[in-house]
Amino acid sequence: MSEASRVLGLSRTTLLAAEEAGLLAVQRTPGGHRRYDPAELRRFAERTGAGTWEPAASDPPDPGSCTDADAPAIAATVRSALRPLAHALETESAGLYLLASGEPRFTAGFGIPRWLAERLAAAPPPPPVTEALGARRACPFDAAETGFPEARSTGHGVAVAVHRDGAPLGALFVLGRRDPLAAAEIHVVEAFGDVLAMLVADERRIVELERRLEAIAALAR
Helix, strand or coil, X not given: CHHHHHHHCCCHHHHHHHHHCCXXXXXXXXXXXXXXXXXXXXXXXXXXXXXXXXXXXXXCCCCCCCCCCCHHHHHHHHHHHHHHHHHHHCCCEXXXXXXXXXXXXXXXXXXXXXXXXXXXXXXXXXXXXXXXXXXXXXXXXXHHHHCCCCCCCCCXXXXXXXXXXXXXXXXXXXXXXXXXCCHHHHXXXXXXXXXXXXXXXXXXXXXXXXXXXXXHHHHHC
């Protein structure tokens, strides 16, 4: 069962639900262990879109690569998470860029008006974000000098690279202090980036699981 879960990219719970619904045939050994025919797994994958029989497709989805389907759910989670960070550091705003097709794209923010969020989402990533991703370290910046997040911005901020299991996911930034952030405050932002990476990964897995369960439910009707 663990091998079938890995190949299809599905959880054990989902496989059991598919078996109970009659969508996936399974054989039992004398000891009661489940055995799956590879041809049956291939047919199930083709019917539900759960996966393909290619090894590369069995890998779990990249938790940091944002898609049009999962972006709204991730954005809502990110906005809620950024609020306490901005309040704790007494900054005006905070935001997250996630990698999409290899490029950082503005995903969500706190303290950023809707018109500016739409502009950031449509614009190329700003220098503080690309620098943080390239250097894989915290990059303090002057808002007036960089024109980020917009040309009239003032104050100081910092952008930090966000990673998950060693893989880059994007960059987190906070902005709005009159003076540059202290080293201890930058460490807080970096630590929060690790928490945010876990939240994004979990939210994306939930979205993917819900999508697959809907596909299974549709076949069972």
